[in-house]
Amino acid sequence: MPKARRRSAHRSERFEDMALPDELLGVLADQGLERAFEIQSAILPDALAGRDVLARAETGSGKTLAFTLAMTSRFRGRKVHRRRPLGVVLVPTRELAVQVVDTIHPFARAVGVTAQLVSGGMNIEKQADAIARGVGIVVATPGRLIDLAERGALQLDLVESTVIDEADHMADLGFLPDVRDILAAIPMGTQKMLFSATLDGQVEQIVDTFLVDPISHETTPVTAAVKTMDHHVLAIAPEAKRTVTAQLGARPGRTLMFTRTQLGAERVAQELIEVGVPAAALHGNKQQGLRTNVLAGFRAGAFPVLVATDVAARGLHIDDISMVVHVDPSDDVKEYVHRSGRTARAGAAGSVVTLALPHQLRLSRRVLGEAEVEPTWVEDVDSAEHEALDALGGRTPAGEPVEDPATVKYKGAPRKLDLTKSRGADSRKADERRANEERRASWEEEPEEPGRRGGRGGARSGGRPGRGDANGRGAGAGHAAGGRGAGGRAAGGRGAAGRGADADGSRQGGRTTGGEGRGRSGGGRSGEGRGGSGEGRGRGASSGEGRGRSGGTGQGRGRSGAPSRAPRRRGGR
DSSP states (O other), X not given: OOOOOEEOOOXXXXXXXXXXXHHHHHHXXXXXXXXXXXHHHHHHXXXXXXXXXXXXXXXXXXXXXXXXXXXXXHTTTOOOBTTBOSEEEXXXXXXXHHHHHHHHHHHHXXXXXXXXXXXXXXXXXXXXXXXXXXXXXXXXXXXXXXHHHHTTSOOOTTXXXXXXXXXXXXXXXXXXXXXXXXXXXXXXXXXXXXEESOOOHHHHHHHHHHOSSOEEEEOSOTTTGGGGXXXXXXXXXXXXXXXXXXXXXXXXXXXXXXXXXXXXXXXXHHHHHHTTOOEEEEOTTSOHHHHHHHHHHHHTTSSSEEEEXXXXXXXXXXXXXXXXXXXXXXXXXXXXXXXXXXXXXXXOOOEEEEEEOGGGHHHHHHHHHHTTOOOEEEEEEOSTTOHHHHHTTOOOOXXXXXXXXXXXXXXXXXXXOOOOSOOOHHHHHHHHHHHHHHHHHTTTTSOOOTTTTOTTTSTTSXXXXXXXXXXXXXXXXXXXXXXXXXXXXXEOSBOSSOOOOOTTSOOBOOOOSSOBOOBOOSTTOBOEEEOSSOEEEEEOXXXXXXXXXXXXXXXXXXXXXXXXXXOOOOSOO
């Protein structure tokens, strides 16, 4: 039975009337912020008092600033300890983590607190070194925080305040089991603040287990935000979709387009570039450095169109987006609201356009009806000359290809990190976790194939790797509570040197005596290494097996670790 929650009345206050340190008020004044948004004035008194907070709030509501002010006020002038942060903020994506850290930094500096980004796709050694020096607040994606805790690079025993942001998105991505493990490692009785657009299912279980008598706040209903913008549905002919998309992309202003799949995002961006509209794609299959660079360019106004998937753009706050285009119509009202909410922020004007093919009209009517909006319906848009496009500001593109914005280096984007160097077994495991998070982010494109997650000790079993003898065969058996999970990652056919494993298993390896091949689980990837006197071959399968052709066999079993307060590793990710 859910525990009772108290609701406090919403207030509208000036920041200077709240119990905030002068240093934070100075930063707010520098940023031109005087009056709190609804969610900020509602939760700050409770958050500043150290109470647990449960807030139903959409992206763009001002919740990031709310918990930033609460945390930095609480940790003002506090001494930090090596590897032991005082505050943790958990977010579902790297882009959102970067955004949150950027919000926290000026306030943290003002009160003498440091904040550190902890995310996959970035150099884990540098992150570990920063935490080893001592930080006040860690902003992290769940997988990377667990990696660091398991390495002993981070301890959670001194954490006093924890934020779980975009909890419903973490549930959608399957991250809540990791969140549960992290919360279990944080001392009970410390402050927890959970923010989510919806509060049901797994999110409700997290609340009931880890929050103590939380003060519950709810901003305006989920569908209310989309009522502040203009909505349009263009019923288009299939042959006109490309030209209509290009006309909308060529309009003045900043435009965010959504597609259903990663391939669709790349295709639309390339089609726009070919007709003279600078555009870049953002999706989970891009390397982190490229994604960060693209976002830096779009935020700076270096190019006008960003084409994104839902997973990649969820939670991002980008100012001055004047139009959202559903190139592929949404089939879910929550998704429609999240997409559309990228425009018309803080009272600004904004338009939302859905491009619906004939077979998608019924779906669009249902979704917009559930969103409680009344769009302008335009029938039979069969060419780029339709008057509806003029009304939306559409323009004819130049028609000549332009430079791909994704190839340009933008100010503010970090130097691209080399993540290909061998950094030891622990870092390889971290890289595997990062790759699996990327695969999970791409699940909106295609279902997972049977057996794809069979390696690394079986699905969610915590398997450990096993190794075979040199030039032999290795098979790993997983280890977890209850002895579940067979088939960890195995390294087989190992010679003196040389490497024959590539990301897609298609590259030939180094030429040395004996050579080396490595088999990996997960999708049957393999690589080859050829040597002068021997040959190693890796063959990946769901059970994780490596095989050497030079003779000799060996078997390894997963190792059980000593008990630890670190969050438990979950295999099959």
